[in-house]
Amino acid sequence: MKHNKIPLYILLAIVLLNSIGFSIVLPLLPFLVGKYLPGQQVVVGMSTLLSIYAASTFFAAPVLGALSDRYGRKIILIISLLGSAVGFVLFGIGGSLWVLFxxxxxDGLTAGNISTIFSYISDTTDPKERTKWFGYVGSVMGIGKIGGPALGGLLGSISIALPFYITAFLIFVSALLVHFLLPESLPSYKRTQHVSLNSFNVFSHFNNIFxxxxxxxxxxxGILFYMGLGVFQFNFTLFLKDVYLWTPTLIGSLLTLVGVCEILVRAVLLPRLLIRFPPKQIGIWGLLLLGAGLALILSGVYVHAVILISLAVVFIISGEGLFEPTYTGRLSETVDETQQGKLQGVNQSLQSLTNILVPLGGGVIYYYSAGWLYATATAFILSAIFIYTGRQAGSRLYRW
Known part of the structure; x- marks a missing residue:
């Protein structure tokens, strides 16, 4: 079946605007929080802000996903984007810490944009093309990550609030694009027909999906993957600062490599591999690369070498770029359109849960040993590889 690709390109443009917006404000969050807290408490404030968002998303994403199965993707995506815009306007207004919270x-209670975008792609693509488009979404996010932080720093030098208003504006423009240009992907005859109080019970959605x-x-x-990857995402810059004594400039240069690698793998390499190899095989390669990258960081604790750390970054980002789209693609094939939103919402909710648990547990482990932290992360990925290959079960789940 052939689908009109124009809505998908519009969707990618929306993702790009959002990615640029979010990356603009990331470097400025510590400075904004620092206006209301003394220096030694800024990290606590940052952690609390991240935890509030993750906890809100954990409860909201499955509900918003289920509602998108009933009312369509478009309206839920607009609500989600407008919620984010309001959240960033409040950041710009500021005035006290509770306004930031x-x-x-x-923002967290309306955080259904990622799951809704993935549901939209699932609605409008054939299974054989779906993984490629999931990869394109990730690559577009990578584009935003490259230029956004530098732009944020420039705008922040003018006014600490300005980048947050700019981000809110970009997200609002995205909502307008959805309203005026993006057609609905889920026709009424394919939607679930009833909404009850149980539709707002996040745990009922978990029970249904599981x-x-x-x-x-x-x-x-997926949980094992996000736990292992999460260690890298939340700790790596701190690791470079503490273990390698790197400056912000050096760390920023390496993070630029992250964005470039993400774009190349997801937009260039992945589509070519999908032509020749089954998604499962590509996913296994991704996990192997990710595990190898985490093991290299583990080695870097004891053998300080820039080449070791640089290779680790390339392996980890490449592994993530190969596994995540194939995983999301396979996940989308397990249900029909009537439950796609709920499934993607539960998946986003689980990612939010790991965003709460990994910094908390990982911070404690890191306090005692950086080596143990990355050994634990490597173990998560090795476990995922073992289950993913499915040798012990021979289940049809793994025969893609």
Whole structure:
């Protein structure tokens, strides 16, 4: 079946605007929080803001996903984007710490944009093309990550609030694009027909999704993947600062490599590999690369070498870029359109849960030993590889 690709390109443009907006404000969050807290408490304030957002998303994403199965993707995506815009406007207004917390709470409670975007792609692509488009979404996010922080620093030098207003404006423009240009992907005859109080019970959605044959194992693999990757995402810059004594300039240069690698792998390498190899095989390669990259950082604790750390970054970002789209693609094939939003919402909710647990647990482990932290992360990925290959079960789940 052939689908009109124009809405997908519009969707990518929307993702790009959002990615640029979010990356603009990331470097400035510590400075904004520092206006309301003394220096030694800024890290606590930052952690609390991140935890509030992640916890809100954990409860909201499955509900918003289920509502998108009933009312369509378009309206939920607009609500999600407007919620983010309001959240960033509150950041710009500021005035006190509780306003920042309220902004993150509103943003988190309307955080259905990623799951809705993935549901939209699932609605409008054939299974054979779906993984490629999931990869394109990640590559577009990588484009935003390259230029956004530098732009944020420039705007922040004018006014600390200005980048947050700019981000809110970009997200608002995205909502307008959705309203006026993006057609609905889920026709009324394919939607769920009823909404009850139970539709707002996040745990009922978890119970429903995890009771589906094969889905629980696949989501379990995803949790292991996000736990291992999460260690790198939350700790790596701190690791470079503490262990390698790198300056912000050096760390920023290496993070630029992250964005470039993400674009090349997801937009260039992945589509070419999908022509020749099955998604499962590509996913296994991705996990192997990710595990190897984490093991290299583990080695870097004891053998200080820039080449070791640089290779680790390339392996980890390449592994993420190969596994995540194939995983999301496979996940989308386990249900039909009537439950796609709920499934993607549960998946986003689980990612938010790891965003809460990894910094908390990882911070404690890192306090005692950086080596143990990255050994734990490597173990998560090795476990995912073991389950993913499915040798012990021979389940049809793994025969893609």
């Amino acid at each position: 309220l902004g993150r709470l509103i 009771s589906m044959k094969g889905v629980a194992i696949l989501l379990g693999i």
